[in-house]
Amino acid sequence: MYAIIGASGKVGYATSKALRQANVPIRAILRSSAKAAQLQEIGCEVAVADLLDAESLKKALANAEAVQVIIPPSPQAKDGEQEMRDIIENVVKALVQTKPKKILAVSDYGSHVQSDIGMPTLFRGLEEKLSQLPGHKIFARTAEHMQNWGRSIPPALESGTLVSLHNPLDVPFPTISAPDLGAIAAELLLQPAGGDRIHIVHAEGPRRYTANNVAAVLSELSGRTISAAALPRSEWQPLMERGLSPTLATLIVKANDAQNQPGVVDVEEGVGEVRYGTTELIEALRPLVS
Structure with a gap:
């Protein structure tokens, strides 16, 4: 049994779909049953669990030989950072009790950095806690998701200016399509468990892009001139x-x-290896523009 925490998200669903295509049993672990149907349609067993309750997670992870861990940020939480830390604590407690042979945790580029750099540092903490557990641990460090530009696209189409936190605008940065990351995770999960060890994998797209490149892609897709501007x-x-x-x-x-x-x-x-997705930026953004 392969258990996927956060199976309804873009990454989790892509992993689940790829694993089902490989004809392995999947238990999709969701916060609510609202998105269960699409996973049941591809043949997943669905378990609903409270990520803030270790006992609930323990039941959902029972008898799973491999587990994919995704720690979702919660925009609705009053203290989003603390909720993510609480989820990490409860996931680790549940894994200690259920003892899967393989754990794949979606981490972040930059999680090796010793100083506090925000979100990557939080995932550094996840890696450190999971490192203490027995079994085969895979830390899939992900580049920024191409789909994260989705929030910026509507105002860019309206104003003609893509507001960017990337500065300088002409420096390439690593990025990946979220479904590509899910497919890479599935490939890693399908490999035989390698005993008690840690395997670090960096995942990014086929090429790196600048903020100016993103604006150019939006211009091509929308048919209007869009330029990037550093906020x-x-x-x-x-x-x-x-x-x-x-x-x-x-x-x-x-x-x-x-x-x-x-x-x-x-x-x-x-350290580790780099795996590359195949989706170009224009293909990832096309459905977000249309």
Whole structure:
């Protein structure tokens, strides 16, 4: 049994679909049954669990030999950072009790950095806690998801300006389509468990893009001229707090500060491997524009 925590998200669903195509049994672990139908349609067993309740998670993970862990940020939470930390604690407690042979955790580029750089540092904590568990641990460190630009697309189409936290605008950064990450995770899960060890995999798309490249792709898809503009640093936190708790907004602001420093939020040199998705930026953004 392969258990997928967060199976209804873009990454989790892509992993579940790829594993079902390989004809292996999947238990999709969801926070609610609202999105169960699409997973049941592809042959998944569905379990509903409270990610803030270790006992609930323990029941959902029972008898699973392999588990994929995704720690979802909650925009609705009053303290988004603390909720993510609480979810990490409860997931680890449940895994300690259920003892799967293989654990794949979706982590973040930059999680190897020792200093506090926001979201990657939170995932560094996840890696450290899981490292103490027995079995085969895979840390799938992901580049920024191409689909994250979706929030910026409507105002860019309306105004002709793509507001970006990437600065300089002409520096390429690693990014990946979320479904590609899910497919890479499935490939890793299908490999035989390798005993008590840690395997680090960095996942990014077929090429790196600049913020100017993103604006050019939107121009091509929309048929109108769109240019990128760097948002002043003083406006980052207020912008993030329009839809997120202050603590979650701070995690993202710190991460973007680090991302704008060359080589920080990147592949850890000399560690693990890099796997590449196949989806180009234009294909990932096409459905978001249309």
